[in-house]
Amino acid sequence: MPSKMHVTVVLLLAVAAAVPAAAQVKREFRYTVAPGASVAVYNEYGPVSVRAIAGRQVVVVATLASGKVEIDPLQAGNRLEFRTHALERISGSDGSVHYDVSVPPDANVNVRVVNGPITVENILGDLTLLDDAGTVDLRNCSGGHVRVQTISGPVTLSESSNGYIDITSVSGNVALKNVTGRKVTVNTNRGAIRYDGDVGQNAAYSLINNTGNIDFIAPASASMDVTARSVSGTVENDFPLQPKRRTGFAPQPGRAFTGTSNAGSSTVELRSFSGTIRVKKR
Amino acid sequence: MTCDEFQRVLPYIMEGGGSDAEQTHVQSCPHCSALVEDLNSIAAQARLMLPLRDPSPAVWSGIRDSLEREGLVRPAGNVVRLRPDGLRPRSWSWAAMSAVAALVLLSFALVRYRNLLGTPPAAVPVTQAQVAPAAPLPADQEVVLAVAERNPDLRATYEAGLRDVNDYINSAQQTVDQNPDDPDAHEQLMQAYQQKAMLYDMALTRATQ
Numbered sequence: 001m002p003s004k005m006h007v008t009v010v011l012l013l014a015v016a017a018a019v020p021a022a023a024q025v026k027r028e029f030r031y032t033v034a035p036g037a038s039v040a041v042y043n044e045y046g047p048v049s050v051r052a053i054a055g056r057q058v059v060v061v062a063t064l065a066s067g068k069v070e071i072d073p074l075q076a077g078n079r080l081e082f083r084t085h086a087l088e089r090i091s092g093s094d095g096s097v098h099y100d101v102s103v104p105p106d107a108n109v110n111v112r113v114v115n116g117p118i119t120v121e122n123i124l125g126d127l128t129l130l131d132d133a134g135t136v137d138l139r140n141c142s143g144g145h146v147r148v149q150t151i152s153g154p155v156t157l158s159e160s161s162n163g164y165i166d167i168t169s170v171s172g173n174v175a176l177k178n179v180t181g182r183k184v185t186v187n188t189n190r191g192a193i194r195y196d197g198d199v200g201q202n203a204a205y206s207l208i209n210n211t212g213n214i215d216f217i218a219p220a221s222a223s224m225d226v227t228a229r230s231v232s233g234t235v236e237n238d239f240p241l242q243p244k245r246r247t248g249f250a251p252q253p254g255r256a257f258t259g260t261s262n263a264g265s266s267t268v269e270l271r272s273f274s275g276t277i278r279v280k281k282r
Numbered sequence: 283m284t285c286d287e288f289q290r291v292l293p294y295i296m297e298g299g300g301s302d303a304e305q306t307h308v309q310s311c312p313h314c315s316a317l318v319e320d321l322n323s324i325a326a327q328a329r330l331m332l333p334l335r336d337p338s339p340a341v342w343s344g345i346r347d348s349l350e351r352e353g354l355v356r357p358a359g360n361v362v363r364l365r366p367d368g369l370r371p372r373s374w375s376w377a378a379m380s381a382v383a384a385l386v387l388l389s390f391a392l393v394r395y396r397n398l399l400g401t402p403p404a405a406v407p408v409t410q411a412q413v414a415p416a417a418p419l420p421a422d423q424e425v426v427l428a429v430a431e432r433n434p435d436l437r438a439t440y441e442a443g444l445r446d447v448n449d450y451i452n453s454a455q456q457t458v459d460q461n462p463d464d465p466d467a468h469e470q471l472m473q474a475y476q477q478k479a480m481l482y483d484m485a486l487t488r489a490t491q
Contacts, residue, residue: 044433092435112487114433132484133439149480151443168480170443187473189446208473210450229466231457273453273470 025064029073031080032056036125038079039103040110044069044086046096047134048113052105052122065096108144117153135172154191161200173212188212192275196282199224203266210273219282225264226279229256230272237279283307288314419448425485432488443481450474 033039033056041048046065053059060082062071068090074081084097092115103109108125111118115133126144129136131153138146138157148155150169157165158177165184167174173191176184180200184207186193192212199205199222207214218224220239227249228235234254241259249258270277288307300308308315422444430437454471461467 045435114488115435130484130487132433132436132488149484151481151484152439168477170446170477170481187476189450189474189477208470210446210453210470210474231467231470271466271470273450273457 023066025067027062027064027071029058029060029062029071029082031058031075033058033080033104033107034078035104035106036078036108037104037106038108038110039101040079040081040112041099041101042081042083042112043097043099043116044084044090044095044114045092046098046113046116048099048101048111048116048118050101050103050109050111050118050120050123052107052124053102054104056104057102058104058107059102061100063098063100066090066094068094069097071097198222199266199268201265205266205268206271207269208271209275211275212272213275214270214272214277215280216268216270216278217280217282221262223262223265224268225258225260225266226268226270227258228270228277228279230275230277231255232274233272233276235270235277235279238281239279285311285314422448425482429485429488436488440481440485444478447474447478447481451478 035056037058039050039058041050041060058080060073062082064070068086068088070085070087072081072083072085074083082099082101084095086095096116101109103123105122105124107123108127109120109123110128111120112130113132113134116131117135117137118129118131120127120129120136120138120141122140124141124143127138127141127146127148129138129146129148131148131150133152134150135153136148136150136155138148138155138160140159141157141163142161143163145164146157146160146166148157148167148169150172152171153169154172155167155169155174156177157167157175157179160178161180163181165176165179165181165186167186169188169191171190172188173194174186174188175194176186176197177195178197179195180198180203182203184203184205186207186209188209190211191209192214193207193209194215194217195205195207196215196217198219201223205216207216216226216228218239222239225244226237226239226241228237229249229252235257237257239259239261241257241261243259249256251257268279270279283303283306285307288304288311308318425444426437426440429440451471451474454467454474457467458464458471
């Protein structure tokens with residue numbers, strides 16, 4: 001037979017488990033939009049997940065951690081906006097809202113989060129993602145302009161093609177896998193930058209940081225014109241690069257190199273202040 | 283008129299339109315014309331960042347302080363300071379932040395266009411270890427305080443971010459000072475300023491979100 005204390009502990013645990021569940025509130029919003037709709041989510045704490053669904057509907061499911069926050073939805077023409085609104089002072093635990101956002105693939109999406117991960121999948125429109133302290137993860141987002149800014153959160157972008165990518169992070173690491181864009185720009189401070197994949201045709205990559213390392217890994221067949229320089233760090237290369245004619249760039253053994261691999265149809269510019277730059281064959 | 287001569291009088295041209303010779307030069311020189319266009323665009327952006335109402339005299343005092351700290355103007359000397367110590371209305375923070383953000387953007391543009399001509403010699407690098415950590419600037423502290431007031435959890439993030447960016451600016455600036463003809467060093471400094479502008483921009487967004 002269980003003791004009184006045992007029963008009390010079990011009851012307390014059951015109550016403790018039930019309280020957060022009871023405090024949570026789920027809200028759902030549905031709108032029908034025209035092609036090229038603009039969808040914005042402004043959240044303070046908590047994750048925002050965006051994915052594409054077939055059809056012309058935008059479905060937003062918001063799970064609120066407590067009654068201290070509410071959602072302000074807005075529709076103005078083809079523009080939708082969802083904003084977390086704090087009713088009183090909130091923190092990361094009681095002010096958290098989890099947004100699950102489904103949009104047509106051609107929607108343009110704008111997400112701003114103070115602290116919480118942002119995940120975006122299969123969107124073909126333009127993306128603007130700002131996250132102060134959370135992570136940003138993009139998959140299969142092609143064709144649009146992608147702008148990502150974080151302060152400390154890492155950024156990952158994979159399987160994307162034909163877009164304009166612009167990523168800035170102060171201390172977050174940035175990892176790109178199989179990203180072929182017309183223009184791919186990454187700028188970090190302490191964060192490491194890692195690129196792994198082919199470079200496509202007529203693309204321009206510019207990966208720049210301060211103290212982090214830069215790893216650029218591409219197949220031997222990559223057609224690229226590479227320039228790498230670390231002001232006070234080192235550079236390493238295992239591609240058989242052809243020297244370039246008539247360049248204003250001054251190569252320095254161990255510090256800077258330039259050259260062409262295959263036809264050189266894409267440009268790759270790698271620059272670090274004191275980090276190590278490695279160009280490696282996959 | 284040469285590009286050098288033109289750029290020396292550029293601030294006056296931006297204010298007053300310039301003489302016939304200067305107008306002729308800017309129309310015939312794609313480099314200087316692009317420079318003027320970019321500065322006009324940045325000035326327009328900067329105006330958007332400023333509050334709609336007239337800023338208080340304290341704002342101008344704050345801007346002067348920022349300019350002096352950045353070494354862009356000489357100290358005011360015997361000019362009477364307009365801002366009473368310890369009296370800073372809340373709106374001042376954002377006005378000053380906007381002004382500093384505008385300054386950052388302008389510095390970014392000026393750095394970008396300085397010394398674009400000529401082949402770069404190999405740079406004398408300044409290592410991070412040689413550069414003293416940057417002391418927090420008062421404007422940065424304003425930013426951190428303003429962000430933390432609304433989101434206390436973000437204080438550490440912004441403090442660390444601004445410290446990192448200031449260190450980046452310091453080390454890049456020293457390299458530029460030692461290698462004024464190296465466009466890569468200028469580019470690196472530009473990137474550092476761009477990050478600072480981003481941080482201020484994000485802070486501003488947080489305050490108005």
